[in-house]
Amino acid sequence: MIAWLHIVGVGEGGVGELPAPTRLLVSFAETVIGPARFLAGVDPVAASHPHPELASPELVQKANLEAVARALLDEAGDDAPTRDAGDGRTLIEWQPPLENMIDQVLALRGSPTVVLATGDPIWFGIGATLARKLDPEEFVIHPHASAFQLAAARLHWPLQHVATISLHGRPAEAIHPHILPGNRILALTSDATTAHHVAEMLVARGYGQSLMTALENLGGPDERITGTAAEFFNAEAIGDFYVLGVDCVADLSAPLLPPVAGLPDAAFVSDGQLTKRDVRAATIARLAPFPGALLWDVGAGCGSVAVEWMRAARDAEAIAFEREGERLQMIAVNVAALGVPALRIENGDAPRSFAGMPAPDAIFLGGGVADEALFEACWEALKPGGRLVANAVTLDGEAALYARHARLGGELVRIDVGVLDQVGAHRVLRPRLPVTQWAVVKPEQWLALER
Structure with missing residues (x-):
């Protein structure tokens, strides 16, 4: 079976900074799905492709565009923003919640489709979710450096010794099992309120001296890194697009609650x-x-x-x-x-x-x-x-x-x-x-x- 779906990781530089072979995959797709900020960087493909020898069935299998259009009308719904890329491709903006996003992709099964995702799609991303829905031979994943990798590099933290978790769309309380003396945590977040809740929990657990770092817009021109102790952290000073780093420091009176069975x-x-x-x-x-x-x-x-x-x-x-x-x-x-x-x-x-x-x-x-x-x-x-x-x-x-x-x-x-x-x-x-x-x-x- 030839893979009909390519899940492409994209950094803050957008589609234009992808490697040339990956940009070709995007140009050959009949449908491109992703967030609006990535779709804005998808330029029309010239009528005469600069590398016609690469446009082969082995790279991506073309399907009937009329059938794809019918599937989009039937499954995506009237609320899914779509537009023509100017070259026959259809661009579809993600529509949350996650179940809708999965339906958008599955409606295109069998047609050449590219999904644009942030960072590494298989690390707490859409690739990990789609991997549970599709056969392995149906899709290929093209990872970009993940937010975790970029954050660890900025902080000089060896990634193999860091707890990596996602609080994006999840309760911030999921961080509790990782709050341990000397532990380092990198967390994906929903918005600025995630950091606010984490700071409150750290203080309540006796970890108010822990260093919290907000790493905003990693890899982009607006990258900004700010940090302070949890007890002084001000979530109002950060935006909504960031990775949260926590270097756990316990007070002498902080209860020790490890993941090993037998809590007090x-x-x-x-x-x-x-x-x-x-x-x-x-x-x-x-x-x-x-x-x-x-x-x-x-x-x-x-x-x-x-x-x-x-x-x-x-x-x-x-x-x-x-x-x-x-x-x-x-x-x-x-x-x-x-x-x-x-x-x-x-x-x-x-x-x-x-x-x-x-x-x-x-x-x-x-x-x-x-x-x-x-x-x-x-x-x-x-x-x-x-x-x-x-x-x-x-x-x-x-x-x-x-x-x-x-x-x-x-x-x-x-x-x-x-x-x-x-x-x-x-x-x-x-x-x-x-x-x-x-x-x-x-x-x-x-x-x-x-x-």
Whole structure:
């Protein structure tokens, strides 16, 4: 298959500064899609191309322009600004939200199309999104130096030691897991308010001395770099197009909240009913988070297990199932404070609230452990090869776990934790309620075995 789509990274210099071979790709396309500031630099192609030997089917496959036009009329909608480049090409300006932008591209499937994107399209860009929608042989990516690369070069930060994140169109709270002593962060941003929110969070976390740097219009004639401590940062002094750099400096009193499982219990807002720190660390270890995996936290309480799961692995996802109204509010507070805004909260009685939910890679059963109908619904929903972990503190719960272990196997452990206390003038280790923990992997051939 010949690629019909070329995704071209563009710098602040615009289309005119692209390498000659890449400019040829733009000239051969029937449709060019991108932001208005890039489309303004697309000049008409002369009737007699200076390099006719390059205009071959191997470089880009031509398609029927009338069919492309019909697709544009059907899919792009009346609100999509389009114009003729003066040489038969159609120029289309991006129309947010992202779903509309994807539809604009997919409507042109099979016709020679170029997408103009900022910097490196595959690094938090449109290329990364389209890569999930298209077969690899359908498109080619032509990267430009990314905003992260330019920012790291200006700051003299070795990029391999920098956390690179996107807060563009995302809650600024997503920066929380990266706020650690000595850590350096480069973040894409939405507008000046992103830096304002980040500064407020740094001060609140005890990182007010951290150096915040706004790197505006990188690579362009209006490039400007300004920086100051978070506690003095003035977002009104910067524009809306910048990369934010944060060099984290912690106060002596700043709490340490690393992505490793086992955050202090005090890091969570709760009513006391939460999986305690030591047991939670063991629980997350047996749930075994991995990139992109989905957890169901059933009977989530304050959401501590779901929150730690998402912090433990890149792009990990979680759904917290909880029916108590006050606890739902606690989950929402903890989600924002600990930097996992994508955590999904589902209100309702399980297992009825499972209806329509995506199949999980792992399930934590923290409430209703003795409920056999609830367990069966969880086991049925779990993907083959997925993990289920259940914690019990009651005799009924323990009995249910013993029976399931006898039937399905897995690991069964007792976790006893003692905490320092005082009895008169003497110090003692007072035991907490012991926790019986069962961890099991659903056989990959479970469906076949059931039949």
